[in-house]
Amino acid sequence: MSVQVATCSAAQLFSGGLLAGHALATDGVVSSSGSLIGGELRIPEYQRPYCWQDKQLDGLLADIQSHAERHTDLPYYLGSLILHQEDGKLNIIDGQQRITTLALMACLLDTSQPQFKELVYEHPISQQQIKHNLKWLKQRFSENAEKWQSLVDLGKLQFTLVITQSEDDAYRFFETQNTGGVRLGGPDIIKAHHLRAVEKVHQPQFAKQWEALGTLDCTVSALLKGRYWQGVRPRILPSHRQKKQVRDSIVAELAQQTGDGEDVGYGRIRRYAGLGGEVHLQADQQGYEVRQPLNAGINSIRYLSYFQRLYKHYWQHPDLPHLRGYQQFVEWLKGLEGCGYLQGLYEACLLLYISQFGESQLERAAKKLFRVVYSRRVSNQKAVRENSIAAFVREHPVLDWVALSYTPEQCFRFLDAFKLSVDPSNLETESVKKRYMNQVNRQFELQLDEAQYKSEFANALTCKVVGGEL
Incomplete structure (x- = not known):
């Protein structure tokens, strides 16, 4: 399957940005592979007619207005457009309703945008x-023309373009947008x-660098946990079953809400003061912080590259x-049965620790984190459910314990203070828990x-991990 992906603003869409080599192409659109996307937008004859009603128009305007009021400097994401590239044309497979509606808005609000005229609507209903x-x-715009002129900024309305060379592939994407099968993930x-x-x-250089990273899903999942599950500004992370919501969270956190600026990696600096008052600085961290603010472009690419390297080097293929x-x-830990959700939290904790303290006392840290994170496996009566992980982090903010520590020893004090307990249920049979x-x-x-598990397991493991026998 040959697929290109690109981000494109409505302004580019309507100003000739997709006409590579055309006289109107003043702002070309570059795909994730580094190539220039070219073609004239076209609505295939077999497409359903344009049918958005007042309700859809009102909803779109309300969403644009709400976003503009809450995020004045951030673009508003309008979803993906699925296009089939054929003979210099870009056939719109999915997105006609949104494109047409924005074209109508552009007609009324920005007469300098000429490119929507290429769209031809032959169906009488359209x-x-x-x-x-x-x-x-x-009528709506006439009520407050100046306000809508400001709110409907085509340069701040963004799409993701999905361009295929095969019509069948285009429709496979279209048909699976809200179900299983082939779908465009957040990392894409x-x-x-x-x-x-x-x-x-x-762009070609960084496109190759990104391709070399491989699949980012696990790393991105760990980063989202590290960024969402914090005491200062806790946020709800969608269930892995909520594919669209997960994708939207990834796009919002790691794309839409990034700023404009340089490639900055935040870290801590140690300051040593001598008897005479002289100051010496030492920077231990060489990479990025999980929870740091991000800027679009090189900064975010290198941030993700850094954590992907950590994930592969210290977890996936150590x-x-x-x-x-x-x-x-960790090789033993990855083989544990019935601990998938716990492992997800553990990976996030491990990335946080390594990004802050490197390899310092890493084996001790790994085992101390294990005692805390995997405690749900024995404190629960039966299975560990996905929603119980977020509840556990709210009650025991283990990610904060790591993130807010200045030294491994301080982190260990947080972890060692955790009280491990065992629920005696389901230990009589050969259960997953047992x-x-x-x-x-x-x-x-x-x-x-x-026979001692009920009364001695928690104390024995705590003594082994906390008591210095590691």
Whole structure:
């Protein structure tokens, strides 16, 4: 499947930005592969007619107004447009209703935009609805022309373009937008967004750098947990089953809400003062902070590259002869049964720790984090459900304990103060819970009989991890 992805503003869409090589193409659109996207927008004859009613128009205007009032400097994301590229044309497979509505707005608010004239509507229903909607919009805009002229800024209305060379592929994307199957993920959308923010001369270089990263889904998931689950500004992270909401969260957090500026990596600096008052500075962190503010373009690309490298190096494919104990422990941990949701939180904690403290006392940190994060496996009666993870973090802000610590020792004090407990339910049979406790018993050499799990497991593991026997 050959697919190109790009971020495009409505202003580019209507000003010839998609006509590569055309006299009107003053602001070309570059895809995620670094190539210039070209073609004339066209509505295929077999497409359904334009049919948006007053309700849809009113809803779109309300959303644009609400966004503009809450986020004055951020673009408003209008979703993806699915286009089929064929013989110099870009056939609109999905997005006709939005494009047409914006074209009507452009007609009334910005007469300098000529390119929407290329769209031809031959269906009588489309022609009738366009006349009606033009009249409706004209009436709405006349109530406060200056306000709407300011709110409907085509340069701040953004789409993600999905361009395929095959009509079948285009429709596969279209048909699976709200179901399973092939769908455009959040990392794909933010890729297009940030490459577009890079100077054109450097776009091919950063496009290749991004491609070399591989699949970013796990890293992005860990970063979202680290950024969402914090005590200062806690936010609800959608369930992994809510595909669209997860995608929207990724796009909002790692694309739409990024600023304009340089490639900045935030970190902590140690200040040593001598007896004479002289000051010496030492910077331990060399990369980026999980929760730091981001700027569009190179800054966000390098931020994601940095954490992808950490994820691969220390979790996904660790090859660390100098950290053999740590490597053996995480390889064992990844094989635990029935702990997928806990593992997701653990990965976020681990990335936070390594980005702040590097390899300093990493094996101890890994085991102390394990005692806290995986406690749900024994404190719950049965299965660990996804929604229980967010509740656990609210009650025990383990991500904050790591993020707000200045030294590994300070972090360890937070982790060691956590009280581990065991719910005695479901230990009589060969349950997942009991098998988990058997594995932990062997791994940490707790030397417990199964009959002792109810009364001794929590204390034995705590003594082993907190008491300095690691």
